[in-house]
Amino acid sequence: MLFTSLNLSSPILQALDSAGYHTPTPIQQQAIPAVLQHHDVLACAQTGTGKTAAFSLPIIERLLASKTDIGFQGPKALILAPTRELAIQIGENIDVYVSRTRIKHTVIFGGVSAVNQIAALRKRPDILVATPGRLIDLLNQKVLSLQQVRFLVLDEADRMLDMGFIKDIRTIISKIPEKRQTMLFSATMPSEIENLANAILNKPERIAVAPVSSTVDTIQQAIYPVAKADKVDLLCHLVHNEKNGNVLVFSRTKHGADKIVRKLSKANITAQAIHGNKSQQARQKALKAFKDGTLKVLIATDIAARGIDIDRLQLVINFDLPNEPETYVHRIGRTGRAGESGRAWSFCDTEEREYLWQISKLIKQRLPLVEDHPFLPDNVDEYRNEPARAAAQPSGKPNKSKKKKHKRPHSNYRAAV
Incomplete structure (x- = not known):
């Protein structure tokens, strides 16, 4: 299948062709x-599967087909993203898609002065990409209205929760008209997302691509x-x-990320960290x-x-194993x-062996151990049994073994931003 088969208009297809996009x-x-x-959409798809184009291209098509409204009162499409980086990336992608059209858009996010963003809003964008915090701030200042929003997208909904x-x-x-088309995209589909979907979606088309338990x-x-x-x-x-x-x-916490940078610097390795405590410019x-x-x-x-999109990235290292296997x-x-x-190489210390077991159980793979490195621990034999535990334990069922398990720390994504 080609994009030409999806009933998109010539300006969009020309923009996609110029950017080298041919196959959806x-x-x-x-x-x-x-x-x-005109269906609402509830989509579950992993990072890197092309979700931005999946919701923005048809929205642009629908906006192109609509009549010009008399009197601008606010954007017609609102896309919510959890982080500044992801919001910026979405905006950059939309730049490509609207390059041959009359559609205007802008991006607003926190961590920087709102002056330029307010000025951009005065240019009457059709599509607004926003992080929730900055959007609430500007709504409270009565800088913009959402009364004309016809399309609402929640991207990376699981992370926003x-x-x-x-x-x-x-x-x-609550500030958007009830008569709207809503799209909810999420990498995972926990019960909280299902509850949110039931509250805001109307008979949605359910789409699931590349289940979260699969690895490439x-x-x-x-x-x-x-x-x-x-x-x-x-790591050095x-x-x-x-x-x-x-x-x-990947580091589990902001403090841990900064600590790694300092220690790498002492080893003459140039590194930088990105997290919520860093300025947007940094x-x-x-x-x-x-x-x-x-x-x-x-x-x-x-x-x-979220929002890091780098072509041909060769190596990812999990300095800390995540305490939720889907995150792996x-x-x-x-x-x-x-x-x-x-x-993808992952470090695993003794306290993280439970996480290794959970990951192996989720992806149904026996992850190979690297034992020819200079920092191999004395208790390496204990690690060899973790994949076997995962293989023996049916997925989704609790482990009833009386063997004492390592306590899993409470998940705190607010601390990991």
């Missing part, structure tokens, strides 16, 4: 027709058993030996340096990493995109 991804093949047919945005989302929805075959995965105290030394060892491009490293500068190859190592928290799939999905090969 599975999520685009299913979502675009559904939106064009994780970040505590549910109250803001409900406030925003082109990604070479490996587990590095290592004591917690030796993780930084192991691997980075020094890495000759094939830059390295994206985050964008670090991303730009990482994308153009001048920065070799980027340390990111899970939430801040999202993290390593940053590499091995579009048929390219990639590597």
Whole structure:
């Protein structure tokens, strides 16, 4: 199938062709027709599957087909994203899609002065991409109205809930006309998302692409058993030996990310961190340096990493194993995109062996252990049994073994931003 088969108008197809986009991804093949047919959409798809085009292309098509309204009172389409980076990335993609049309758009987010964003809103954008916090702020200032919104998109809805945005989302929805078309995109579909979907969607088309439990075959995965105290030394060892491009490293917390940067600096390795405590300018500068190859190592928290889109990223390293196995799939999905090969290496200390077991159970794979590195712990035999535990335990059923399990820390995504 080609984009020409999806009933998109010539200006959009010309823009896609100029950008080298010809074949829609599975999520685009299913979502675009559904939106064009005026259906609400509830879509579950992993990062990197082309969700932005899946919702923005049909919205642009619908806006092009509509008559020009007399008197501008606000944007006609609102796209909510959990992070500044993701909002900016969505805006950059829309730049491409509307390049041959009359459709205008703008992006608003926190962490920077609102002056320029308010000025952009006065130019009457048809599409508004926003993070919830800044949007609420500007609504309270009565800078804009949402009374003309006909299309509402919640992108990465699971992360917006994780970040505590549910109250803001409900406030925003209350200011949008009930007669609208709503699209909810999420990488995972926990009960909270189902409840939200039931509250805001009207008989939605349900779309599921690449289940969260699947990992791309082109990604070479490996587990590095290592004591917690030796993780930084192991990271330095691997980075020094890495000759094939830059390295994206995941840390569970903001404090941990900054600590890794300081320790790498002492080893003469240039690295930068991105997370919620960094200014918008600093985050964008670090991303730009990482994308153009001048920065070799980027340390990111899970939430801040949403929106990182780097072609041919060769290596992802989980400095900390995530305490939710689905997050592991999202993290390593940053590499091995579009048929390219990639590597995903994960450090695992004794306290994280329970996470390793949960990951192996979810993806139904025995992840290989790397035992020829200089920081192999003395208790490596204990790690060898974790994949076997996962294989023996049916997925989705609790482990009834009397063996004492490691206590899993409480998930706190607010602290990881």
